[in-house]
Amino acid sequence: MPQNLSSERLGAPVNVTxxxxxxxxxxxxxxxxxxxxxESGGELDRERCETLIDELAALQVFQINFGGGEPFLRPDxxxxxxxxxxxxIVTCVSTNGTMLTPELVDxxxxxxxxxxxxxxxxxxxxxxxxxxxEGTFERILEGVSLLSRRSFPDLSLNMVVTSVNFEExxxxxxxxxxxxxxxRLSRFRxxxxxxxxxxxxxxSRDQLAWLSGFLGENPGILTGDSFFSLTNADRQTQGxxxxxxxxxTCAVGPDGSVFPCAFLCDPAFLAGxxxxxxxxxxxENALIMRTLRDLExxxxxxxxxxxxxxxxxxxxxxxxxxxxxxxxxxxxxxAIPGPGIPGPGIPAPGTPVAEHLSAPExxxxx
Amino acid sequence: MKTYxxxxxxxxxxxxxxxLFYDTRSTTMTFVRSGDRLVAPPFDDRAxxxxxxxRSPAEELRVIRVxxxxxxxxxxVAAEPE
Numbered sequence: 001m002p003q004n005l006s007s008e009r010l011g012a013p014v015n016v017t018x019x020x021x022x023x024x025x026x027x028x029x030x031x032x033x034x035x036x037x038x039e040s041g042g043e044l045d046r047e048r049c050e051t052l053i054d055e056l057a058a059l060q061v062f063q064i065n066f067g068g069g070e071p072f073l074r075p076d077x078x079x080x081x082x083x084x085x086x087x088x089i090v091t092c093v094s095t096n097g098t099m100l101t102p103e104l105v106d107x108x109x110x111x112x113x114x115x116x117x118x119x120x121x122x123x124x125x126x127x128x129x130x131x132x133x134e135g136t137f138e139r140i141l142e143g144v145s146l147l148s149r150r151s152f153p154d155l156s157l158n159m160v161v162t163s164v165n166f167e168e169x170x171x172x173x174x175x176x177x178x179x180x181x182x183x184r185l186s187r188f189r190x191x192x193x194x195x196x197x198x199x200x201x202x203x204s205r206d207q208l209a210w211l212s213g214f215l216g217e218n219p220g221i222l223t224g225d226s227f228f229s230l231t232n233a234d235r236q237t238q239g240x241x242x243x244x245x246x247x248x249t250c251a252v253g254p255d256g257s258v259f260p261c262a263f264l265c266d267p268a269f270l271a272g273x274x275x276x277x278x279x280x281x282x283x284e285n286a287l288i289m290r291t292l293r294d295l296e297x298x299x300x301x302x303x304x305x306x307x308x309x310x311x312x313x314x315x316x317x318x319x320x321x322x323x324x325x326x327x328x329x330x331x332x333x334x335a336i337p338g339p340g341i342p343g344p345g346i347p348a349p350g351t352p353v354a355e356h357l358s359a360p361e362x363x364x365x366x
Numbered sequence: 367m368k369t370y371x372x373x374x375x376x377x378x379x380x381x382x383x384x385x386l387f388y389d390t391r392s393t394t395m396t397f398v399r400s401g402d403r404l405v406a407p408p409f410d411d412r413a414x415x416x417x418x419x420x421r422s423p424a425e426e427l428r429v430i431r432v433x434x435x436x437x438x439x440x441x442x443v444a445a446e447p448e
């Protein structure tokens with residue numbers, strides 16, 4: 001029996017990230033989709049989108065994470081969103097918030113099975129605007145205010161944690177709370193334009209170590225499991241302890257191209273296209289999907305934290321080291337070195353990881 | 367024996383290890399290593415109860431314990447037999 005059920009091979013993705021448009025009205029400096037959008041061969045039309053949603057429903061995919069570009073720039077996006085919801089699929093929309101109007105918010109408030117994640121990259125205007133563009137802080141918060149005033153129930157504010165906004169994490173948490181929104185912290189990865197900003201935006205070892213402790217002390221903060229490589233003892237029963245790429249998730253580009261995850265939308269990881277082949281077949285059979293599912297990060301296997309992170313994020317390892325088989329360069333053992341010398345909140349070697357059938361594990365997938 | 371239905375906000379699908387539950391309120395997953403002893407309702411007909419397939423009273427007790435745990439998590443709803 002496997003030690004960790006979340007490492008089990010699944011019959012289909014649990015959630016699919018769908019970059020549904022290549023259009024965006026902002027030019028964020030760390031945009032993970034920048035390359036994908038530049039290289040995209042157009043967008044799937046609405047009919048093709050509905051066909052894909054039908055297929056996802058048949059595969060029993062629980063959740064679609066819509067992103068882009070900016071999804072609300074797409075004129076037929078609300079129709080596509082509604083169509084997915086009629087199939088019983090939970091929809092999560094990642095938006096920059098600048099397209100929200102009172103009329104649109106009224107429509108969104110009436111929707112079931114909808115989570116909204118608004119991106120904001122700092123608690124101060126100057127910090128956010130340096131990343132997302134001049135004047136965006138104010139425009140984003142206008143959209144957030146509309147949602148808050150209409151009591152939109154499932155709202156989160158998402159900050160990609162970088163060296164630029166790191167000092168504002170606490171203030172960001174309070175800001176989100178003031179709007180009745182949950183705080184979501186996402187990991188900065190060297191994907192898309194993030195690769196160009198990597199050296200400037202990446203966190204230091206001390207910052208990684210502090211963040212690990214902070215997340216452990218604040219279990220209510222959402223992370224989309226993106227910080228599993230930093231998971232400490234306080235958070236180890238919450239969420240995944242392994243990379244979900246090609247196992248639980250995959251990503252679809254605006255033109256239907258399929259990749260193992262939203263952070264591996266690089267030509268080297270192209271698995272297929274839903275216009276030519278079913279997503280289920282691509283997920284199951286594509287060589288790159290199988291490669292990632294079978295990936296073993298050899299150097300990590302003697303680490304005392306291996307059962308907690310399984311080598312970390314392959315996307316970061318690949319884009320930083322040019323290899324899939326090397327450890328995540330931002331793992332907690334890098335931040336707090338010394339196998340056998342546990343840092344704060346890190347279980348000692350040999351500490352069993354709780355895993356029971358009758359106490360099923362939980363993982364956040366939004 | 368009680369019957370167990372999916373809660374209105376819950377989804378479940380069959381996997382090789384057993385059932386994979388998903389809570390639409392929190393977007394969290396719950397993995398249940400039940401093998402073929404628990405059968406999920408069809409994805410598009412959640413009114414159908416979960417089917418329990420056991421080969422012995424001891425196995426049935428174990429499955430019921432799992433179902434009670436899932437009920438405590440709000441993923442299934444139990445109904446007493448009529």
